[in-house]
Amino acid sequence: MITIARLEHYDEVERCERLPIAYKLWGTKKDIKAYGQMGYVENQELVVKMTTEEENPIATYEKEEDPVYLDSALEVFFSFDIENTYYINLEVNAKGAFLCHYGKRKDRGPILTKERVLVTANIEEKQWSVLLRIPYSL
Numbered sequence: 001m002i003t004i005a006r007l008e009h010y011d012e013v014e015r016c017e018r019l020p021i022a023y024k025l026w027g028t029k030k031d032i033k034a035y036g037q038m039g040y041v042e043n044q045e046l047v048v049k050m051t052t053e054e055e056n057p058i059a060t061y062e063k064e065e066d067p068v069y070l071d072s073a074l075e076v077f078f079s080f081d082i083e084n085t086y087y088i089n090l091e092v093n094a095k096g097a098f099l100c101h102y103g104k105r106k107d108r109g110p111i112l113t114k115e116r117v118l119v120t121a122n123i124e125e126k127q128w129s130v131l132l133r134i135p136y137s138l
Contacts, residue, residue: 057094096121
């Protein structure tokens with residue numbers, strides 16, 4: 001079981017436990033190390049940071065709902081439904097473009113709400129990362 005740390009501010013996610021990202025899908029050709037960190041700011045947001053040791057990521061797409069799965073991407077799934085039938089799926093590339101869908105397996109689509117996920121992307125020489133701030137109201 002994973003314990004999600006309580007944060008006073010979203011930038012404290014750096015102090016959270018590093019959780020290895022072990023699943024590599026969609027035709028991954030090389031083994032690239034990646035990890036995630038997660039926390040929450042009470043009554044405000046869930047905070048997720050994902051980092052991968054990938055150099056020169058493919059990052060073609062730049063807008064929300066672009067097909068970022070065609071780029072180098074990191075993905076996270078959340079289910080707050082006790083029966084685990086509905087879930088949120090966020091997939092993000094190194095430029096911060098992302099897909100955010102909600103629903104059941106094949107029956108999911110974009111989240112249509114004014115509340116938006118805030119995404120910050122950072123590309124460095126030997127790695128790239130994304131910071132996701134997911135408002136509770138989403």
